[in-house]
Amino acid sequence: MFRNFKMVSQVVFGRGCFNQLSDILSVQRKKGASFAVFIVDHIFENRPLRDRIPAEGRDMVIWADTTDEPKTTEVDRLTAMVRAQANSLPDAVVGIGGGSVMDLAKAVSLMLTNPGSAADYQGWDLIKNPAVYHAGIPTLSGTGAEVSRTTVLTGPVKKLGINSDHTVFDQIVLDPDLLEGVPTDQWFYTGMDCYIHCVESLKGTYLNAFSQAYGEKAMALCREVFLGDPPDREDKLMMASYCGGMSIAYSQVGVCHALSYGLSFVLGLHHGIGNCVAFDVLEEFYPDEVNEFRRMMEKHDVRLPRNLVQGVDDKGLEKMVDVALVLEPLWENALGKNWKTIMTRDKIRQLYRRM
Missing domain, CATH: 1.20.1090.10 (Dehydroquinate synthase-like - alpha domain)
Known part of the structure; x- marks a missing residue:
């Protein structure tokens, strides 16, 4: 049987297209006590990009430490943080950074709707429930994390991805301007x-x-x-x-x-x-x-x-x-x-x- 391949639903490409992120997310935002979650590489905490993140109201901006590779324990910690924010799921989870941050965003969006630890899902097609709407904005290029059906995580006994059709981003924003200045x-x-x-x-x-x-x-x-x-x-x-x-x-x-x-x-x-x-x-x-x-x-x-x-x-x-x-x-x-x-x-x- 041929594989029924899941692709990213929506893509925007071009210099400056990061500025469209607010409009893109507005379609997902619900009225009332809803919120979005931005998981952002910590290197941008004191850089101009910080002020361009379209956070509003009750939104969460989480600065992700990318010193180490993404771990299942970190996914579990971030998921608990988001769950503590409200009794409802966020409207969106947005990852802004390199492959590590995009993998964290994908994993958190999955774990918000699936029980247990991220380590329970390291493997192929173990995820049962669809993820929260999630978008990826790469600030490095090469990993392919923006289009892949996996989120690569180091767990307690192995390094292995959560491989699932539900892992794939709903939206990616490809802005080459965000690659400027990388060492x-x-x-x-x-x-x-x-x-x-x-x-x-x-x-x-x-x-x-x-x-x-x-x-x-x-x-x-x-x-x-x-x-x-x-x-x-x-x-x-x-x-x-x-x-x-x-x-x-x-x-x-x-x-x-x-x-x-x-x-x-x-x-x-x-x-x-x-x-x-x-x-x-x-x-x-x-x-x-x-x-x-x-x-x-x-x-x-x-x-x-x-x-x-x-x-x-x-x-x-x-x-x-x-x-x-x-x-x-x-x-x-x-x-x-x-x-x-x-x-x-x-x-x-x-x-x-x-x-």
């Missing part, structure tokens, strides 16, 4: 998440014409941005992120992302840099693309941290392997149905020891 390393690592999405989708066994069409366009845009010097690089990278996210939505990622999850769980590496650290040792699987990735690093004078796994004890290393092996769809996409004969625990250990 080069952060811009690069987040953008490489998109590049790696494309590599793993286009090289995967799940590839089909739908994912290929989006993946090839995203890859072309990434090459323009990271190997060229286009004047509209923010616009192109924002669309690369969108198309890259769409590509993996109807296929899957692969070896790099599976290994990156283990790095993040044990070492606390953010997703983008974790992907780069992992990808740099994967010449065996993606030889041409790893070489191209290294040329991109050289062009932008980005230097990866090295020898990160040297100080990890055997228990930590085994946990990395455990976390990576949970992600069976990723391995199957990368290596085929017999992937377990190729990607043994020992093979994964060897790859980690090179990082």
